[in-house]
Amino acid sequence: MSLVHPCARVLARWQRPCQLQHAWRLQSNVSSNTFSTSSVLAGNRAIVYNTNGDPARVLSAFSFPELPPPPPNTVNIRFLLAPINPADINVIEGVYPAKPEPDVSLSQAKDYPLFVGGNEGLGKVIDVGDGIVGLRKDDWVVMTKAQSGTWSSAKNVAMSDVLKVPKQGLSEAQAATITVNPPTAYNMLHDFAQLVEGDWIVQNGANSAVGQAVIQIAAAKGYKTINFIRDRDDVGMLKQHLKSLGATHVVTYDELAEKSLRAKVKTWTGGKDIRLGLNCVSGKTTTLMARLLGNNAHLVSYGAMSKEPLSLPTSLFIFKNLTCHGFWQTRWYSDKSSEQRQELLETLTALMRDGKLQGPNCEVLTIRGTESDASASVKIRDLVARLGQGMYGKKVLLKVEETV
Numbered sequence: 198m199s200l201v202h203p204c205a206r207v208l209a210r211w212q213r214p215c216q217l218q219h220a221w222r223l224q225s226n227v228s229s230n231t232f233s234t235s236s237v238l239a240g241n242r243a244i245v246y247n248t249n250g251d252p253a254r255v256l257s258a259f260s261f262p263e264l265p266p267p268p269p270n271t272v273n274i275r276f277l278l279a280p281i282n283p284a285d286i287n288v289i290e291g292v293y294p295a296k297p298e299p300d301v302s303l304s305q306a307k308d309y310p311l312f313v314g315g316n317e318g319l320g321k322v323i324d325v326g327d328g329i330v331g332l333r334k335d336d337w338v339v340m341t342k343a344q345s346g347t348w349s350s351a352k353n354v355a356m357s358d359v360l361k362v363p364k365q366g367l368s369e370a371q372a373a374t375i376t377v378n379p380p381t382a383y384n385m386l387h388d389f390a391q392l393v394e395g396d397w398i399v400q401n402g403a404n405s406a407v408g409q410a411v412i413q414i415a416a417a418k419g420y421k422t423i424n425f426i427r428d429r430d431d432v433g434m435l436k437q438h439l440k441s442l443g444a445t446h447v448v449t450y451d452e453l454a455e456k457s458l459r460a461k462v463k464t465w466t467g468g469k470d471i472r473l474g475l476n477c478v479s480g481k482t483t484t485l486m487a488r489l490l491g492n493n494a495h496l497v498s499y500g501a502m503s504k505e506p507l508s509l510p511t512s513l514f515i516f517k518n519l520t521c522h523g524f525w526q527t528r529w530y531s532d533k534s535s536e537q538r539q540e541l542l543e544t545l546t547a548l549m550r551d552g553k554l555q556g557p558n559c560e561v562l563t564i565r566g567t568e569s570d571a572s573a574s575v576k577i578r579d580l581v582a583r584l585g586q587g588m589y590g591k592k593v594l595l596k597v598e599e600t601v
Contacts, residue, residue, distance in 0.1 A: 242564065242600050243303065243349035244577050245311045249291030253582035256289065256314065258564065258573035260600050261303055264351055267326035271355050274338060278373035278561065278594040279318030279347035281584065288344060289314060295527055297344035302353070313346030315595070319362070319373035320352070329356055337362040339376045341538055343527045350566075350597045357535070360542050366550035370559045373594055374406070379545045379554060381499060381526045382410035386418070389495040389522055390473040394419030397466050399486055400475035401425040401450075402502060404435055406557045406592060409442055411475060416443025417553040423462065423471070425453055425486060442555070450482045462489055470494065480505030492517050499524045557592040566598035 240263035246255040267273045287293035299310030322336045332338065340347060342358035362372050386392065398415055402408050403424030415422050424439055426432070428449040436447040446465060452458060462471075470491020476483045477500030487496055487509055496519060498507060513519040530538060548554035562580055564573045577595075584593065 240599055241350040242566070242570070242573065242597055243300075243311075243313045243346070244315070244564070244573075244595070244597065245300075245303065245313050246289055247309060247311060249289065252286055252289045252314075253578045253585065256574070256577050256581060258568075258570040258577065259303065259311065260570055264324070264353055267324050267353055269327040270329065270357075271326045271353055272322050272329060272332055272338075272359070273324040273351060273353050274320030274359070275323050275351045275599075276347055276349055276597060277319045277321055277337075278369050278596055279315045279349075280374050280377075281315075281348075281581070281593045281595060282317060282377060284377075285314055285316055286581065286584070288316070295343045297346065300346055313349050313352075315347030315349070316340070316344050317374065317377050318345075318347030319369055320347075320354075320359070323351070332356065332359075332361060337364050337372055339372065339542070341376065341530050343530070348595050348597060350599050360535075360539055362542065363546055367546060368556065370561075370594060371549050371556040374556055374559070374592065375542065375545055375549075377526060378406040378557070379410045379414075380529070380541055381407050381524065382414055383541065383545060384526070384529055385475055385497050385499065385524050386411065386414055386420070386473070388524075389497055389520075392418070392420055392472060395421065395469075396473075397421050397423065397469060397471040398473045398475065399423045399425070399471055399489055400477075401482055401486055402477040402500065403439060403444065403447065405477060407477065407499070408475075409439070409557065410554065412439060412442045412444045413554045414548065417548060421445040421466075423448065423465070423489070425450055425482065453482060453485050459489065473497070475499070476507070478502050479507040481508075484508055484510070487513060487519070490517065490519060493520075495520050495522060497522045497524050499526075559594050560591045561594045561596055563596045564598060566601040 242258055242260050244256055245259045248255055264273045284293055288295065288297060297312050300313050303311040318340060320338050322332055322334055322338060325332060325334060338359040339362050340358060341360055345358065346352065398420055400408055400411055400422065403412065404426050408424065412422055412424060422444055423446045424444045425448050426435060428451050432449060439447045471489055472491060472494050474486060474490050474494065474496040476496060476498040479501040480503035490496065494517065545554065564576065580593065
């Protein structure tokens with residue numbers, strides 16, 4: 198049985214001498230890591246990297262031909278939108294636990310593997326292989342396989358790696374951002390503490406995409422939330438925004454450090470134990486937040502944005518019977534069946550259609566088909582550089598057009 202991917206065989210047939218040859222080679226300029234391609238036969242484009250490092254240096258745009266017909270049990274999809282999540286940047290840097298595999302159809306040789314960025318995205322089915330049941334042309338799908346390489350105009354994917362998304366009542370942006378942050382919020386609210394209407398939750402990083410989803414899902418379930426955020430110039434506007442989503446109280450980390458806060462929290466809750474804490478920051482602020490938890494509470498960590506260790510007083514474990522957990526949505530997907538994944542997706546889309554779960558505030562960056570790979574490379578590097586400096590207050594979605 199041949200191990201050569203069908204796309205690779207087609208690309209090999211299309212390689213020709215002189216002006217028709219695709220130059221699938223890495224240029225010697227290490228600082229720019231630009232991949233040289235010809236536009237003669239190109240019909241698609243991907244944002245790729247050859248080695249781990251600073252995304253503002255290692256990312257490049259790479260053009261490649263139209264996809265061949267899909268093999269059995271696979272579909273060809275055209276990506277409509279693909280988010281740039283913090284974890285995507287960590288993967289490119291080489292510091293994230295989940296490691297991507299090189300894209301076989303784009304890599305010229307094993308000495309120069311090409312990795313396509315992106316883990317999450319919305320695709321539209323453009324062609325269906327033999328043996329596919331339940332999907333047809335123009336259906337929307339999202340990826341459930343980790344590090345699938347969604348920063349591309351098109352891709353061939355296995356049926357087992359996608360879930361169908363209902364189009365009705367959903368925007369492209371909502372669908373494109375539905376597989377990471379909303380399910381993380383939903384599962385943390387449901388998998389650890391048996392909450393009932395009126396129960397209290399505390400969380401830090403409340404203005405993050407996950408944090409905002411927690412606020413909305415909790416409000417839809419009748420849970421009450423105390424939400425911690427960093428102080429900033431427009432903190433009043435941010436507090437108002439989070440309360441408009443359903444936050445019960447919004448508090449800055451500076452206010453969390455004040456001794457008077459514990460008395461305020463007791464007044465807010467009427468002395469009722471806080472049963473669940475959600476942590477994406479770690480460090481000192483999480484230590485302070487954990488002290489607000491009641492007896493038999495659960496502290497769930499899903500990030501460490503402070504890059505500081507999680508340090509908790511032993512007394513919380515001895516006298517309050519605190520239980521700590523870690524949560525990773527990627528592991529949840531790998532542990533669950535396709536039916537369970539689909540059930541979760543349908544639950545989230547129902548919340549969105551009912552207006553109970555809004556998508557994040559987004560901005561779309563379009564890599565236009567008329568741009569050269571060099572121009573597109575500069576655009577994507579500039580974007581990730583600004584993201585790294587914290588210069589974006591919005592979720593950025595990539596739209597990579599077909600090349601013309």
